[in-house]
Amino acid sequence: MRLDIAGVGVTLDGKPILDDVSLTVPQGSVVGLVGPNGSGKSTLLRTVYRSLRPLTGAVKLDDADLWSMPIRASARRVAAVLQEGGTSALTVAEIVELGRTPHHGVISRTTPEDREAVRVAMERAGVTELAERSMTSLSGGERQRVHLARALAQEPALLVLDEPTNHLDIRARFSLLATVRKLGVTTLAVLHELDLAVRSCDHLVVLDHGKVAAAGEVLDALTPTILREVFGVHAKAERHSDGVVRITYAADPLGDL
Numbered sequence: 001m002r003l004d005i006a007g008v009g010v011t012l013d014g015k016p017i018l019d020d021v022s023l024t025v026p027q028g029s030v031v032g033l034v035g036p037n038g039s040g041k042s043t044l045l046r047t048v049y050r051s052l053r054p055l056t057g058a059v060k061l062d063d064a065d066l067w068s069m070p071i072r073a074s075a076r077r078v079a080a081v082l083q084e085g086g087t088s089a090l091t092v093a094e095i096v097e098l099g100r101t102p103h104h105g106v107i108s109r110t111t112p113e114d115r116e117a118v119r120v121a122m123e124r125a126g127v128t129e130l131a132e133r134s135m136t137s138l139s140g141g142e143r144q145r146v147h148l149a150r151a152l153a154q155e156p157a158l159l160v161l162d163e164p165t166n167h168l169d170i171r172a173r174f175s176l177l178a179t180v181r182k183l184g185v186t187t188l189a190v191l192h193e194l195d196l197a198v199r200s201c202d203h204l205v206v207l208d209h210g211k212v213a214a215a216g217e218v219l220d221a222l223t224p225t226i227l228r229e230v231f232g233v234h235a236k237a238e239r240h241s242d243g244v245v246r247i248t249y250a251a252d253p254l255g256d257l
């Protein structure tokens with residue numbers, strides 16, 4: 001499924017937060033949404049997982065207007081993993097099973113397909129061993145992986161991730177993004193770590209003060225000018241001889257800008 005955000009504008013408390021934002025996430029690709037604090041990344045995601053209706057513009061899934069769909073239809077298609085996934089007294093397995101809720105009819109009964117989807121999701125997110133643990137007993141990183149498992153159990157057509165690697169250690173960061181890439185699910189992810197973003201995403205969209213400042217393949221989006229003018233650092237992104245794009249920061253990244 002392809003995601004098209006077309007001309008989205010959002011105003012909160014009379015303050016313009018997003019202005020004419022457009023981007024596309026092609027079917028099966030991972031697009032990273034990057035930008036400084038307060039640039040509007042989380043607000044944009046909210047218009048995609050139907051927590052905030054845009055004032056102008058449209059959010060479309062394969063040409064179908066997301067905001068015009070019955071809520072159950074969009075809930076089945078879009079899964080979100082948010083910064084503060086929250087916690088509860090439920091067990092890990094129970095939380096992951098919640099991912100199946102949008103697939104249930106009026107009479108909710110767990111089917112063999114539900115059980116299989118939950119099993120696969122827990123395995124992919126690496127939380128199978130935690131199944132019977134209470135969510136309250138988990139570390140921040142473990143909880144984050146459980147929320148990913150819940151989203152995967154939903155078998156979504158579109159995955160929306162808001163800083164999914166926040167609480168994770170360095171190995172878990174690489175591992176989570178590798179898992180997401182392997183899924184082949186259309187994904188829009190807010191990522192703060194540019195190093196991780198350039199390695200893990202097919203395309204990047206740079207937001208600055210609620211507008212798209214740059215978009216495209218990672219080296220086209222993260223030019224030294226964008227790194228300086230939007231992120232406020234002296235740095236450059238380069239493809240190394242091993243094929244991997246890395247960011248090199250100047251000796252004094254804050255230098256004279």
Ligand SMILES: Nc1ncnc2c1ncn2[C@@H]1O[C@H](COP(=O)(O)OP(=O)(O)OP(=O)(O)O)[C@@H](O)[C@H]1O
Pocket residue numbers: 012013015017035036037038039040041042043044
């Ligand atoms: N309810 C609100 N009323 C007024 N302003 C708001 C409201 N919610 C968010 N904002 C403002 O909108 C702007 C964008 O916020 P948003 O959370 O989308 O940024 P972000 O790019 O995700 O930031 P960060 O990287 O810090 O998480 C910020 O300036 C924020 O203060």
